Amino acid sequence: MAQQTTLAGLRARLRLPLIAAPMFLVSGIELVSTACANGVIGAFPTVNCRTPDELDGWLREIEARLARVAEATGEAVAPVCPNLIVHRSNARLQDDLAVLLRHRPELVITSVGSPAPVIRPLHDAGAIVLADVASIRHAERAVEAGADGLVLLTAGAGGQTGWLNPFAFVRAVRSFFAGPIVLAGGISDGVALRAAEVLGCDLAYMGTKFIATRESVADDRYKAMLVDSSADDILLTSAFTGLPTSMLKPSVVAAGLDPEALPARGAIEIGSDIDIGAREARPKRWRDVxxxxxxxxxxxxxxxxxxxxxxxxxxxxxxGQPSGAAR
Known part of the structure; x- marks a missing residue:
């Protein structure tokens, strides 16, 4: 497949078959450009930029930084990968798409909906399109729409997550799709990354560990909470987004909410305050929880x-050594 050849060309520029996952209000210029400069694909949601003009500025700054690194080292850097939210609720989709088409990124990830409306213009601009999917049916539809590759959102991914076991999901998709597969969910080290390749994946996301880096724009309290927490502290809930979402339980508690008695599905809405009892301002998802x-x-x-x-x-x-390193 042509996209496999293209992906192989990109892989030669990587130190790891890894994408620093696009994370809302976490992935910024410093994280993305530093990841790319160090041989890992740097991704970010375009909505992390407040306006399409700011998105244009981010891309120009990242491109300039990476050009300087390439000139200084004499080596190609890893590609930057914008993430487009293609759901109809994203009023900026067409404007953000227009910015991407001007910059002609090598890779684009689509999320929260069918990639069909953006595939042709992105292909015309030379981009490989990876579609974020959370079910086998969604994977089938993305392939039918012309996606070059699939990001399989599996159980254990941060934020809005999938529910399928990664072993079952990858093998099911491999039964009908020979193109690039990216595993999203649970990649915490190089051993897990190697296992993802053995499973049949070309690349994997690493998200949570990049939140707790110095270049991340996440709140310092957020980073410290990650260090102090474990997988036992992850709460799967639909209260904040209306969809199953992996949240840090200590942040829910710090927000004055009871993790065992959260409101109904999607009751905690983005951009709104929640009044419980007295008229106290309640924290917002992503920024405070x-x-x-x-x-x-x-x-x-x-x-x-x-x-x-x-x-x-x-x-x-x-x-990858014969004795392995899983211990």
């Missing part, structure tokens, strides 16, 4: 992005 995935158990410190990637490279290499 934080998400994380099962990989939280692997977060033990707050390193630089470069240090995290170097550590993961070492784990990945050792895991």
């Amino acid at each position: 934080w998400s994380a995935g099962h990989a939280t158990s692997g977060v033990t410190d707050i390193p630089t992005v470069a240090a995290l990637i170097a550590r993961t490279v070492d784990e990945y290499r050792r895991a």
Whole structure:
């Protein structure tokens, strides 16, 4: 397949078959550009930028930084990968798409809906389109729509998550799709990344561990909470988004909410305050109540992005040796 050849060309520029996952209100210029400069695909949601003009500015700044790195090292850097929210509720979709078409990114991830409306213009601009899917039926539809690759959102991913076991999901999709597969959910180190390849994946997301890096724009309290938490502290709930979402239970408690008695599905709406009893302002999802995935158990410190990637490279290499490195 043509897209496999193209992906193989990109893979030659990577130190790891890894994407620093696009994370709402977490992935910024520093995290993305540093990841790319260190051989990992740097992704970010376009809605992290307040306006399409700001998105244009972000891309120009990231491109300039990476050009300087490439010139200084004489080596190609990893690609930057914008993430388009294609759901009809995203009023900026067409404007953000227009910005991407001007910048001609090598990779684009689509989320929360069918990629069909954006595939042709992105292909015309030379982009590989990876569609974020959470079920086998969604995967089938994305392939029918012309997606080049699939991001399989599996149980344990941070934020809005899938429910399928990653082993079952990947093998089911591999039965009808030979193109690029990206595993999203539970990748906490290089050993897990190596296992994802054995399972049949071309790439994987790492999200939660990148939240707790110095370059992340996440709140410092958020980063510290990740260090202090484990997978046992991840709460799966539909209260904040209307969809199953992995949230940090300690942040729910800190917000004055009872994790065992959360409101009905989607009752805590974005951009609104919740009154419980007295008229006190209630925290908002994402900004005050934080998400994380099962990989939280692997977060033990707050390193630089470069240090995290170097550590993961070492784990990945050792895991590929005959004796393995899973202990």
